[in-house]
Amino acid sequence: MSKPKDERKLELISTACIRIVLTEGFNGLRMADVAKEAGIATGTLYIYYSDKQSLVIDVFKRTKKELADALFAFTPAPAGNDFFGIFKSWWYNYIQFAINHPDRILFTDQFLYSGFIPAEVILETDLLFQPLDAFLVNAREAGLILPLDTEIIKAQLMAPIHTLIKAAGKNIEVIDQRTIDGVFWMAWQSIQPQK
Amino acid sequence: MSKPKDERKLELISTACIRIVLTEGFNGLRMADVAKEAGIATGTLYIYYSDKQSLVIDVFKRTKKELADALFAFTPAPAGNDFFGIFKSWWYNYIQFAINHPDRILFTDQFLYSGFIPAEVILETDLLFQPLDAFLVNAREAGLILPLDTEIIKAQLMAPIHTLIKAAGKNIEVIDQRTIDGVFWMAWQSIQPQK
Amino acid sequence: MSKPKDERKLELISTACIRIVLTEGFNGLRMADVAKEAGIATGTLYIYYSDKQSLVIDVFKRTKKELADALFAFTPAPAGNDFFGIFKSWWYNYIQFAINHPDRILFTDQFLYSGFIPAEVILETDLLFQPLDAFLVNAREAGLILPLDTEIIKAQLMAPIHTLIKAAGKNIEVIDQRTIDGVFWMAWQSIQPQK
Amino acid sequence: MSKPKDERKLELISTACIRIVLTEGFNGLRMADVAKEAGIATGTLYIYYSDKQSLVIDVFKRTKKELADALFAFTPAPAGNDFFGIFKSWWYNYIQFAINHPDRILFTDQFLYSGFIPAEVILETDLLFQPLDAFLVNAREAGLILPLDTEIIKAQLMAPIHTLIKAAGKNIEVIDQRTIDGVFWMAWQSIQPQK
DNA sequence: TATGAATGAGAATTCATTCAT
DNA sequence: CATGAATGAATTCTCATTCAT
Numbered sequence: 001m002s003k004p005k006d007e008r009k010l011e012l013i014s015t016a017c018i019r020i021v022l023t024e025g026f027n028g029l030r031m032a033d034v035a036k037e038a039g040i041a042t043g044t045l046y047i048y049y050s051d052k053q054s055l056v057i058d059v060f061k062r063t064k065k066e067l068a069d070a071l072f073a074f075t076p077a078p079a080g081n082d083f084f085g086i087f088k089s090w091w092y093n094y095i096q097f098a099i100n101h102p103d104r105i106l107f108t109d110q111f112l113y114s115g116f117i118p119a120e121v122i123l124e125t126d127l128l129f130q131p132l133d134a135f136l137v138n139a140r141e142a143g144l145i146l147p148l149d150t151e152i153i154k155a156q157l158m159a160p161i162h163t164l165i166k167a168a169g170k171n172i173e174v175i176d177q178r179t180i181d182g183v184f185w186m187a188w189q190s191i192q193p194q195k
Numbered sequence: 196m197s198k199p200k201d202e203r204k205l206e207l208i209s210t211a212c213i214r215i216v217l218t219e220g221f222n223g224l225r226m227a228d229v230a231k232e233a234g235i236a237t238g239t240l241y242i243y244y245s246d247k248q249s250l251v252i253d254v255f256k257r258t259k260k261e262l263a264d265a266l267f268a269f270t271p272a273p274a275g276n277d278f279f280g281i282f283k284s285w286w287y288n289y290i291q292f293a294i295n296h297p298d299r300i301l302f303t304d305q306f307l308y309s310g311f312i313p314a315e316v317i318l319e320t321d322l323l324f325q326p327l328d329a330f331l332v333n334a335r336e337a338g339l340i341l342p343l344d345t346e347i348i349k350a351q352l353m354a355p356i357h358t359l360i361k362a363a364g365k366n367i368e369v370i371d372q373r374t375i376d377g378v379f380w381m382a383w384q385s386i387q388p389q390k
Numbered sequence: 391m392s393k394p395k396d397e398r399k400l401e402l403i404s405t406a407c408i409r410i411v412l413t414e415g416f417n418g419l420r421m422a423d424v425a426k427e428a429g430i431a432t433g434t435l436y437i438y439y440s441d442k443q444s445l446v447i448d449v450f451k452r453t454k455k456e457l458a459d460a461l462f463a464f465t466p467a468p469a470g471n472d473f474f475g476i477f478k479s480w481w482y483n484y485i486q487f488a489i490n491h492p493d494r495i496l497f498t499d500q501f502l503y504s505g506f507i508p509a510e511v512i513l514e515t516d517l518l519f520q521p522l523d524a525f526l527v528n529a530r531e532a533g534l535i536l537p538l539d540t541e542i543i544k545a546q547l548m549a550p551i552h553t554l555i556k557a558a559g560k561n562i563e564v565i566d567q568r569t570i571d572g573v574f575w576m577a578w579q580s581i582q583p584q585k
Numbered sequence: 586m587s588k589p590k591d592e593r594k595l596e597l598i599s600t601a602c603i604r605i606v607l608t609e610g611f612n613g614l615r616m617a618d619v620a621k622e623a624g625i626a627t628g629t630l631y632i633y634y635s636d637k638q639s640l641v642i643d644v645f646k647r648t649k650k651e652l653a654d655a656l657f658a659f660t661p662a663p664a665g666n667d668f669f670g671i672f673k674s675w676w677y678n679y680i681q682f683a684i685n686h687p688d689r690i691l692f693t694d695q696f697l698y699s700g701f702i703p704a705e706v707i708l709e710t711d712l713l714f715q716p717l718d719a720f721l722v723n724a725r726e727a728g729l730i731l732p733l734d735t736e737i738i739k740a741q742l743m744a745p746i747h748t749l750i751k752a753a754g755k756n757i758e759v760i761d762q763r764t765i766d767g768v769f770w771m772a773w774q775s776i777q778p779q780k
Numbered sequence: 781t782a783t784g785a786a787t788g789a790g791a792a793t794t795c796a797t798t799c800a801t
Numbered sequence: 802c803a804t805g806a807a808t809g810a811a812t813t814c815t816c817a818t819t820c821a822t
Contacts, residue, residue: 006802025310027221031796032805041804043798052796110308113301113361115220148377151362152355156381159354160347166308167346182343186351190385201785226813236787241814396781404749415700421817422752422784431783433819483803500698503691503751538767541752542745546771549744550737556698557736572733576741580775591806616792626808631793 009060010048012038015060021104026110029056056116061125063104068128070097083144084188086135091157091184098165099180100170105165129154145191157187205243205253207233212254217298221305224251251311256320258299263323265292278339279383282329286352286379293360294375297367300360324349340386352382400438400448402428407449412493416500419446446506451515453494458518460487473534474578476525481574485551489570492555492562499552519544536579547577595633595643597623601643607688611695614641646710648689653713655682668729669773671720676769680746684765687750687757694747707739714739730776742772 005184016037020029027126028156031052035042049055111117136150145153160183168175211232214225226247230237242252266289271280293300306312331345340348355378363370406427410419413531421442425432439445461484466475488495501507525544526540535543601622605614616637620627634640656679661670683690690699696702721735730738745768 025308027310030794035805043805044797044803046797047802110305113220113305114309117224119354141271146377146381148374148381152359152374155362156355156378156385159358160351163350163354164347167350169336179343179347183347183351185363185389186341186343186385189387190351190381191289192384227813237813238788238815239786242785245814251804415698417700420815425784432783432817433784436818437781496698500695503610504696504699505612523757535769536771538764538771541770542749542764545748545752546745546768546775549748550741553740553744554737557740569733569737572731573737575779576731576733576775579777580741580771582774584770615790628794629807635793637792657784671806710820 006048009038009040009044011143012040013045013048013055014059014062016088017101018107021107023108026114026116031055037187052114055117056111057121060111060117061121063108064125064128066101066104067094067097067108070094071129072131073097083139083142087188088184090132090135091187092180094158094181095161095164095180098161099172099175102165102168105162109162109166143193146193153191156190160186169188201243204235204239207235208240208243208250209254212250213258213298213302216302216305221309226250237239240381246337248311251306252313252316255303255312256316258303259320259323261296261299262289262292262303265289266324267326268292278334278337281332282383283379285327285330286382289353290356290359290375290378293356294367294370297360297363300357304357304361338388341388348386351385355381357358396438399412399428399430399434402430403438403445404449404452408453408493408497411497411500411578416506421445443506446501447508447511448484450498450501450507451511453498454515454518456491456494457484457487457498460484461519462521463487465485465510473529473532477529477578478574480522480525481547481577482570485554485570485573486491489562490563492558495552495555498523499556533583536583543581550576591633594623594625594629594773597625598633598640599647600730602640603648603688603692605727606692606695611699616640638701641696641698642703642706645693645696646706647703648693649710649713651686651689652679652682652693655679655715656714658682668724668727672724672773673769675717675720676742676772677745680749680765681769683746684757685748687753688751690747694751711739728778738776741775745771 013034016034017029020033020037024033031045032042035045036054038045045055049058071090073093074084074089076089112122132154133150136145136153139145140147140150140153163180164175164183167171173191198365208229211229214226215228215232219228224247226240227237230240231252233240237238240250244253266285268288269282269284271277327349328345331340331348334340335342335345335348359365359370359374403424406424407419410423410427418564419442421435422432424445425435430437435445439448461480463483464479466472502512522544523540526535526543529535530537530540530543554565554569554573555562598619601619602614605618605622609618614637616630617627619640619725620630623630630640634643656675658678659674661667662673697707717739718735720728724730725732725735725738749760749764749768750757
C-alpha cells in the first residue's frame with residue numbers, strides 16, 4: 001500500500017518475474033513462482049505490490065526505463081548537426097543492450113498486448129523515448145530522413161532488432177559483429193529520403 | 196477424440212478465439228467465452244479440441260496458414276527473373292491482408308511467446324513460408340539483396356508491418372496509401388546490397 | 391421408456407458393462423464406453439435404459455440371477471435327506487461358475503456397496519437365493535450345521551470363493567482341483583456343529 | 586507439492602473421506618464434500634494431495650495400516666508354540682476392530698477394485714500383513730493347518746468377518762458375543778488339517 | 781428404432797490473495 | 802516487515818443425457 005523501501009528486493013522480484021516469463025511464457029507467470037524465484041515468501045510480494053497486475057506493470061515500466069536509458073546511454077558530443085553520428089550511437093547502444101539482455105526485450109514485447117498493460121501505461125512508457133522522437137522529427141523536418149510518421153520510422157528501426165533477438169533465442173551469442181553491422185546498414189538505408 | 200468433422204464449426208471457434216484475444220488480450224481468453232462467442236456449448240468445444248492448449252495451437256496454425264496464403268496469393272507471371280515484381284507483389288499482398296485482418300497479426304504475435312505454442316509448432320508453421328525463404332536465398336545468391344541471414348531479412352521486411360498494424364490499433368483505417376508506399380520503400384531500400 | 395424388445399442387444403450391453411468394470415473399475419464406467427464396447431450408439435443405450443443407474447441395476451440383477459441359476463443348476467435327486475450331497479453339488483456348481491465367469495463375481499461385489507444399488511434391489515436379488523436359505527434353515531433346525539444366522543453361514547461359504555476369485559485375478563486358470571477341493575473341505579468343516 | 590506437514594489435518598481429511606464413502610457410497614465422493622466435512626477449504630485439500638486419486642490412495646493406505654495394526658495389536662506372550670493362543674488373539678483383535686470401525690472395513694473393500702488403487706499399492710499394503718503370512722506358513726509347515734495357499738487361508742479367515750460387517754450394515758451393534766464366538770469357531774474349524 | 785454430435789450442469793483443479801503467527 | 806498455509810472464487814474439463822436427423 002505505502003511506498004516500499006527495499007529497492008534491492010524490488011530488483012529481485014523484477015528479475016524473477018522476467019526470468020519466469022522468459023522460461024514459461026507470460027501465461028506461466030504465477031505469483032507463488034515469482035516469490036520462490038525471488039527467494040521470498042508469497043505474502044511478501046504483496047507488501048511490495050498490491051496485486052499481480054501492478055507487479056507486472058511495474059516490471060514493465062522498469063524494463064522500458066532500462067531500455068530507454070540504454071538507448072540514450074552514450075551520446076557523442078554533437079559536432080554540429082551530426083545526425084548520422086548520434087543515430088549510429090543510439091542504434092548501437094540499443095542493440096548492444098538487447099544482446100546483453102534479451103530477456104528485457106522479450107519481456108516487454110510479450111506483455112505489450114497481453115491485456116495486462118493498460119493503454120495509459122503504454123503511453124506513459126512511450127514518453128521515455130521522447131528524445132528519440134524529437135530527434136527523428138528534427139531530422140525529418142531537415143529532410144534527412146523519409147517524410148513518414150515517426151512511429152513508423154521507429155518501428156522500422158527497432159522491430160528488426162527485436163525480431164533478431166527473438167529469432168536468436170537461446171543462441172544469442174551467435175549474433176556476430178558482421179550481422180549487427182548488416183542490420184545497422186539496413187536500418188540506415190531504409191530511412192534515407194528518396195533522391 | 197479424433198479429428199472433428201464440422202469445418203464450419205472450427206471456423207466459428209477460430210474466429211471467436213481471435214476476436215476475444217483481440218478484445219481482452221490473451222490473458223482474458225476463457226473457454227466458456229470462446230464457446231459463447233462461437234455460439235456453441237462449452238462441452239462442444241471439447242469435442243473439437245481436447246484442451247485449451249490444443250485449441251490455441253490449432254487457431255495459431257490456421258492463422259499462420261492464412262498469413263502464408265495471403266502472402267503468396269497473387270504472384271505475377273515471372274517475366275524473366277523479375278525479382279522486384281515478385282517482391283513487390285508479395286509485400287503488398289501481405290500488408291493488404293494485415294490491414295484487412297489486423298486481428299490475425301496481433302493474434303499470432305501475441306501467442307508466439309505466450310508459452311502455449313511449443314517450439315516444434317513454431318518450426319512447423321515457419322515451413323509455410325518456405326517459398327519466401329527460397330526466394331530470398333536465390334536473390335541473395337544472385338547478389339540482388341544484402342548477404343545476410345534470411346531470417347534477418349524477413350524480420351526487416353515483416354516486423355515493421357506488424358508494428359505498423361499494432362501501432363495503428365483501433366484506427367487501422369488511418370493507414371493511407373502514402374504510408375503504405377513509404378513503408379514499402381523503406382523495406383525495399385533496406386535490403387539493397389551495398390554498392 | 392417402454393419395455394425394450396431386443397434381448398440380444400441387452401446381452402451385449404450387459405457384457406460390455408461388465409467387461410469395462412472389470413478393466414477400469416466401476417469408477418471408469420462411462421455410458422459412451424459401454425455403448426462403444428457394445429457396438430451401438432450412445433443414444434441407443436437410452437432406448438434400453440432410462441439412465442445410468444437403471445442400466446447398472448439391471449446388469450446387477452441379471453448377474454445375480456446368473457449366479458443363482460448357476461448355484462441351483464444341478465441338484466442331485468434328493469435320496470432321502472441327503473444334506474451333504476446337495477450341499478456339495480451346489481457348492482461346486484457355484485465355484486465352477488465363479489471360475490468360468492470371474493467377471494460376474496467381481497462385478498456384483500464391486501457394485502454392492504458402490505452407492506449405485508439401492509437397498510431394495512439388494513433385498514430383491516437376495517430373494518433369488520431363497521432355496522439356499524431354506525435349505526440352510528432346515529439343516530440348522532435338524533442340527534446338521536452350526537446354530538448361527540444363515541447370513542453368516544452363507545458368508546462363511548461364499549466369501550472365500552469370492553476372495554479366491556479376486557486373488558487369482560488374471561491367473562484364474564491357476565486354480566487347480568486340489569485347491570478347489572481344499573476350499574470345499576474348509577467350507578464343509580467350518581459349518582459342522584460342535585460335538 | 587511435497588509432503589505436507591500437518592498430520593492432524595491429514596487425519597481430518599481421512600476421516601471425512603471415509604465417512605462420506607460410508608454414507609454416499611464411493612460414487613458420491615466429491616472433493617468439495619470431503620473438504621467441507623473436514624472443515625477446510627477445497628483448495629486446502631490440494632495442499633495435502635495433488636489430486637483426488639492420490640487422496641484416495643493415501644486414505645486407503647492409512648486404513649489398511651490401521652487394520653494391520655489392529656490385527657497385531659495384542660499378542661500374548663508366546664508360551665511355547667502356542668499357535669491357538671496367537672491365532673485367537675489376532676482373530677479377536679481383528680473382529681473387534683471391525684465391529685468398532687465398520688467404516689474402515691467397508692472403505693477398503695469398496696476401493697480395492699474401484700479402479701482408483703493401482704496394483705502396486707495393493708501389493709504394498711499387503712506387505713503390512715506379512716507377520717500373519719509368516720505365522721500361517723509356519724503353522725502349515727508344522728502341519729497345524731490345512732496345506733493350502735496362505736492367501737486362501739486368509740480369505741477363509743477374513744472374508745466372513747468382512748461380510749458379517751457388511752451384512753450387519755447400520756445395525757452393527759446387533760452382532761452379539763455368541764455370534765462372534767460362533768464365527769470364530771467356524772474360522773478355527775475350517776483350517777484344521779484333515780485327520 | 782438408431783445415431784452420435786451437441787448440450788450444460790456439475791466436478792476437479794488452479795491460483796491470486798489473505799491472514800494468523 | 803516477513804512468512805507460507807489457508808482460502809474460495811474462478812476456470813478448465815467431464816460425461817450423463819438429449820435431440821435433430
